[in-house]
């Protein structure tokens with residue numbers, strides 16, 4: 001029996017000794033070790049910060065975007081965007097299951113979504129079939145490998161596949177929100193009109209209760225319309241999160257105070273200081289956004305004398321997949337919104 005490392009270090013080509021996520025390059029040959037799962041991939045859900053960066057680099061040209069994606073996978077053996085450092089996740093069908101994993105409740109032909117990042121998933125793209133620019137989903141012909149430690153969710157039969165994929169990509173956000181929000185909190189969600197933001201709105205409203213206040217920030221009429229349609233935000237602010245003082249002014253003007261908890265779900269850089277300034281001393285900022293700069297947040301908070309707890313947006317927390325999918329089942333408006341976008 002040929003067993004690889006449960007964490008996948010046997011596939012790290014460089015630098016030796018690294019874990020797959022931090023590695024520069026992975027071995028993406030599709031010969032299976034006995035503790036790996038081979039997946040025929042149908043769709044990649046590219047991380048929003050990564051997809052936005054690729055669109056910009058390609059001048060929004062689909063052919064050029066495809067070239068960039070192929071080149072990333074060619075050079076790294078995984079879809080690990082070298083600029084944003086982020087990946088995404090995939091859906092596909094189990095094509096083979098290593099002999100050491102036969103006891104798992106999984107069989108060839110099962111359809112699943114990976115719940116680990118594409119930044120650590122060995123991937124081969126044979127063909128890019130369609131790029132869905134409005135949803136960051138990319139249909140491909142290709143294969144990928146999940147390591148023994150790699151988590152996944154078998155796709156639920158009651159939800160459309162693309163809707164489930166979109167929610168699972170950002171599953172950590174609503175699940176962390178459920179853990180962080182306390183009754184009576186004022187919760188500020190920045191980028192609330194996006195997919196993670198909208199799922200967080202539901203959990204924030206549920207957990208903050210009638211004595212709490214949910215404040216949604218997004219930029220642009222379209223995003224504000226999406227948020228209003230959900231009926232979850234007590235206050236909606238149409239303001240650019242890259243402008244910290246404008247955000248602070250809008251929040252204090254509308255609410256008369258700062259947030260107990262701020263959740264950053266934006267897909268563009270330079271929004272750290274809006275999140276920090278809008279949070280009260282002793283409050284918490286949860287940076288789910290992959291466009292967050294650790295340096296900008298840490299030095300920026302110090303620079304304005306802000307004593308806030310700052311959480312890195314771990315994409316995983318216990319039961320995150322169940323929580324994210326359950327939000328869609330609990331909230332028909334959210335389900336409808338996701339269904340309209342992810343057709």
Ligand code: NAP
Pocket residue numbers: 047048049050086169170172190191192193194195196197217218219220222223239240241242265266267268288289290291313314315316
């Ligand atoms: P999304 O659906 O694209 O939502 C992003 C939202 O931010 C959109 O509503 C967008 O508005 C808004 N926005 C953009 N620029 C803004 C600005 N200047 N001011 C205020 N709002 C602005 O993204 P998502 O899929 O929810 O992902 C959100 C973030 O989470 C991304 O950074 C992504 O990389 C990250 N992420 C993290 C993890 C993790 O494990 N921590 C996992 C997945 C994703 P428009 O639509 O009008 O542009």
